[in-house]
Amino acid sequence: MTQHPIPLDTDDDLDPQAASEGAAERYINRELSWLEFNARVLSEAENLNYPLLERLRFLSISGSNLDEFMMIRVAGLVGQAQRGIERLSIDGRSPSQQLAAIRDAVQDINQKQQDIWRDLRTALDEAGISIADDRRVSAVTYRTLKAYFLEEIAPVITPQALDPAHPFPFVSNEGIGVLFTLTRESDGEQVVEMILIPSGLPRFVRVPGEDAVYISIESLIARFAKHLFPGFAIEGDGAFRVLRDSDIEIEEEAEDLVRTFRSAIQRRRRGQVIQLEIEENFDPVAEEILREQLGIHGGTVVKTDGMIGIAGLADIVAEDRPDLKFANYSPRYPERVREHDGDCFSAIREKDIVIHHPYESFEVVVDFLRQAAVDPDVVAIKQTLYRAGNQSPVIAALIAAAEDGKSVTAVVELKARFDEEQNLLWASQLERAGVQVIYGFVDWKTHAKVSMVVRREEQGLRTYCHFGTGNYHPINAKIYTDLSFFTADPKFGRDAAKLFNFVTGYVEPRRLETLAISPIQLREQLYTLIDKEIENAGNGRPAAIWAKLNSLTDKGVIDRLYAASQAGVEIQLVVRGISCLRAGVEGLSQNIRVKSIIGRFLEHSRIWAFAAGYKMPSERAKVFISSADAMSRNLNRRVEVMVPIRNRTVHDQVLGQVLLANLLDSEQSWEQQPDGSYERMETGEKPFNCHRYFMTNPSLSGRGGSLEAGGVPKLALRRGGA
The missing domain is CATH 3.30.870.10 (Endonuclease Chain A)
Incomplete structure (x- = not known):
């Protein structure tokens, strides 16, 4: 299972009218409900029924989730509070009241994350995976780490003095740095130096060899800092991490949506600081420098007695220890399609099919488009794209179809949060291949998951449709439970065509036969x-x-x-x-x-x-x-x-x-x-x-007979049983 933060619901969901009296008794605050959800995710890191590295994965995911929550939801509330916007939440709280409650809840989650990390670190050590951040290591390991630092790390990091002669460097969103308090041996003068860790460096470095020994990048730099500061005595060091406002606001009257988004993505990297995370014993003078230079006004300062950037533990989850992970699971390929020798169109034409991911392979969705791309009878393909991933076979199939002379239309949603850059890249590649790329509405996101293939057959043109509850993302499809519904019913085909006309030409659909x-x-x-x-x-x-x-x-x-x-x-x-x-x-x-x-x-x-x-x-x-x-x-x-x-x-x-x-x-x-x-x-x-x-149990789209588990057991509505 690949490390992914659980997607955060990000847009404001309040109704325009103010919250009614007694709202707190009728409704639960959205932000506090989300934090309660992330606490449930975090609790899975304590689940003794899970393998050890899977527990570590849940801890890491809880950190990724919380980072995104701070960068989007909390950043939005901070902005409202600073601008004096007193829009009440569904339960009747002002932005300032929500922020106060959020900070208490976040503090509890942060502390629980550190407590769990200490327990997991001990368990990892017992399982043969050692974290050497603040521990002595063997002479062999020390020499290996020193060589790695001097050859791989030192050449790409840049110490910078913090004084009037050197402007304070820009710290990017999710950026990690280390501050050093030094004394010059020649004259006893104190100097503060900063090292910003390039994003291209690994969060954790694994010591080469059979033994699994890891050290965080900030600890590695601190351990060998004397090689960076000859002639100075190191009095102290401390790591910090910055989170910035990462929301993107687009003006509705933007004339060039692509150019506007490229500009907005750049602004995101320089957004207001929302959270500064520092180690508990951080030097007070150095902390004051950071507070002042980073302009922390409405932001939060989190002091941790453990590890900063819990999300970075995903690097350790990647350790090759199958005995500490869930048993590998290979999704089934739909039996119905196999019965038709892999011909998706023949299988769908026979009757509607539902595919249950990740238990059934997402490959059938890709095959549906691949077959359409090379089928000489296919005349047109229309596709919505919200998130497609970095390596997308769906994109490749659309490009192949366009290069084969088919009419291909792709609705690419630029407002898919944190996937904007990737979607801009896909849009460019699709356009070069001859795909008609549409960006949809400026002020509405196109979130529908629809594929439509028009094929010339003996009786005339037939439309095959795919409707999904999840994105066309091959990695997510391995860990997200979603449904794919395939049909050749003409009513669905006509409605799907109206949906695409709505997005591409703003033609509002009328007299829909199936879809809402x-x-x-x-x-x-x-x-x-x-x-x-x-x-x-x-x-x-x-x-x-x-x-x-x-x-x-x-x-x-x-x-x-x-x-x-x-x-x-x-x-x-x-x-x-x-x-x-x-x-x-x-x-x-x-x-x-x-x-x-x-x-x-x-x-x-x-x-x-x-x-x-x-x-x-x-x-x-x-x-x-x-x-x-x-x-x-x-x-x-x-x-x-x-x-x-x-x-x-x-x-x-x-x-x-x-x-x-x-x-x-x-x-x-x-x-x-x-x-x-x-x-x-x-x-x-x-x-x-x-x-x-x-x-x-057998795939839902199977032939209904006996498979490896002897047929689908009949479920009965008895609480707690099957």
Whole structure:
């Protein structure tokens, strides 16, 4: 599993109206809910059921998550507070009040990270992986480190005196440096020197040899600093790290979007300092220099008694110790496609297919596009691209199709946070190959995940569509749980064409036959579906809502769910990250249960299911997959799709397998309490792990017969069992 921070929901999700009275009793603060989520991620680093390096991975991920939270969410609140913007959060707090609460929670997380790191460091040492930062090493190791420092490090670092004759250097976002307090031996004068660590250097250096010995780059520099400062006595040293405001603001009237984004990316690197992280015993004089020169006004200074930059531990996770990691998992290739000798179009033409990543290979999505690229009967390909990764076979397939003379259109979203540079690069390569590249709307992100292939066949042109809940990113597809839905149904094809016309030509789609598209009518359709459940409950019919989301922050959706709960609708929600809804509050949400699953894979798919008057799970329930979370930004300011699942087989797979397994999971689940905190669920007499279930059972898109595990076991709605 490759190290990745869990994606942070970043855009502001407040409704324009001020928070109502009693808001704190109805809603949970978004930022504090996110911090509660990251605390759950961090708790997995203490999970003794996980291999040691996987626990270290969770610690590292919690650090990456917290860094991004500070650079985006906290930076936004600091900016509001500095400009005197008193816009209230969903629970009625001002920016200053939120910042105060956030700092207390962040302090607790920072301390817990250091406590866990100390425990893991001891366990790593016992397992044969040593961190030599502040420890004595053998003579052989010392000589090896010294040679590495003199040959590989010293030539690329530059000591700089901090005095009136030398301007204070720029410290980049996430930059790490070391300050040294020196005394010149010739005259006893004190000097402060800074060494900024180039981003190209490894965060941890592994000593060559069989023994796994690591040392952080800042500790390595401090250990051999005497070779940098001949004629000086080193009185002290201390490492620091800087986080800056990394949000990008784009003016709506920007004439050249590409040029505007290139400029904005440069500004991001020089954003306001939001957090200065220093070692606990940092020299007070040196600390004051940093505070003054970095201009820390609304920012936070974090003093740590352990390691700065917890996210950097990902380097150690890469150690080649399979005995300390999850057993390697190879996703299955969909059996349905194999039955058609690998011909994706033949398999899809037979009937709709759903693919469940990462248990089933993302390679089938790539093969769908690769086959389209070389198929002489394919006349056109249209594709949305939000995140595609650094090495993208999807991009390669689109380029090959264009070079083969096919009409290829790619909607490249430049506003995909922290992927802007990569997407600019892909856009340039696609355009050179002859792909028609569209950047979509200036003020809306195109977040829908859609591929559309038009093929000439005997009966005329046929459109094949792929709708996904996740990005076209081959690395993420190995660790994110997502759904890919393939169909050749003409109704979906016509709606997909209207969606692309909307993004490329601003032609608002009318008379849609299948899809719900935001920001046009997706919200309204959700409301209608919820209201129908309320009506059914009032008429004494079975009424239930099941949903799986990454975040639930939209006030309108939450209020609709509260109304449904009060009407007697049974609501079960699997919300991985932020939930501003208070579950289980008598008279408000007593019929709502919210749980979060944190485990080996990152839960990412979005699914809605509505009972429609029948006991769940039912073949008559209305089931949808979506690219959108229940957030204001997804429903109001993004181009998203919600896709109805009407094929009987696929419907049963999504509802009766994927969604139901998530509801039944007990081993990896946390249940939300009315105060917004989360508690691990009791596993009960029959523990159930949905990740293990899908790893060890046949693919959903299989032929339905016996495979290596003897068929897909039937799940039953019994809490804690299968």
